[in-house]
Amino acid sequence: MSEKVILIDDAGWGDLMLGVVIGALNPPDRRYMERRIPVSSFQPPNFENKKYLDDAVKIADEIVEVMQPDTETSFKVCSGYVLSGICRHLRERGFKVEEVEVTGELQEKVERGYIRWCEEMGVPAERLKDKRRFWTLLEWVAERPGLREKLVKTGWKSWKEKWREKAGLYIIQNGNDKKAV
Numbered sequence: 001m002s003e004k005v006i007l008i009d010d011a012g013w014g015d016l017m018l019g020v021v022i023g024a025l026n027p028p029d030r031r032y033m034e035r036r037i038p039v040s041s042f043q044p045p046n047f048e049n050k051k052y053l054d055d056a057v058k059i060a061d062e063i064v065e066v067m068q069p070d071t072e073t074s075f076k077v078c079s080g081y082v083l084s085g086i087c088r089h090l091r092e093r094g095f096k097v098e099e100v101e102v103t104g105e106l107q108e109k110v111e112r113g114y115i116r117w118c119e120e121m122g123v124p125a126e127r128l129k130d131k132r133r134f135w136t137l138l139e140w141v142a143e144r145p146g147l148r149e150k151l152v153k154t155g156w157k158s159w160k161e162k163w164r165e166k167a168g169l170y171i172i173q174n175g176n177d178k179k180a181v
Helices: 051-067 081-092 105-120 134-143 145-151 157-166
Strands: 005-011 020-026 031-037 074-078 096-100 170-173 176-179
Touching: 005 051, 005 081, 005 105, 020 051, 020 081, 020 105, 031 051, 031 105, 051 081, 074 081, 081 096, 134 145, 134 157
Parallel strands: 005 074, 074 096
Antiparallel strands: 005 020, 020 031, 170 176
16 A cells, blocks of 8 residues: 655745645655745735735645645645745645655656746746746836736835845835935
8 A cells, every 4th residue: 555645845936936736645646736926925014914824724634625634644845935835735734744855756746837827827838948037027016017016025125125126126215216336
């Protein structure tokens, strides 16, 4: 009898744009599902309130509902911060949970899910080929900052203090508009 396992991973946490994709894979039967935490959870005031952690827990409940694990099922969850609440929540529900580094099929599927989301929002596919997407996405936002900032994780301290200016957005300084350099 094969081990009953459900793997959970995320993609997009360290990316400038959009939210996070959370994927779950049941290796024995190849069932896969993914859900998205919206970018609004990474924007003020939701970011400061860590709404993304609550969203992740809701997704965990959906994974349980869809994948129907039994008491013999073990969850192997990526050790990333955005998934930390999932681990705690699943344990509280009585499941066995192990934090692991996820590689292979699930990681690839979740990454593809994040890339697909970027493409849906208009980022050209050829610009998403590099695994180090941060600069590519910053450049894409900077091409039309007034329109594209709504797709950015604007709750990040680094967005407010550094990257927003790099993207060429206007900042208010001493009551005057100033073009960011």
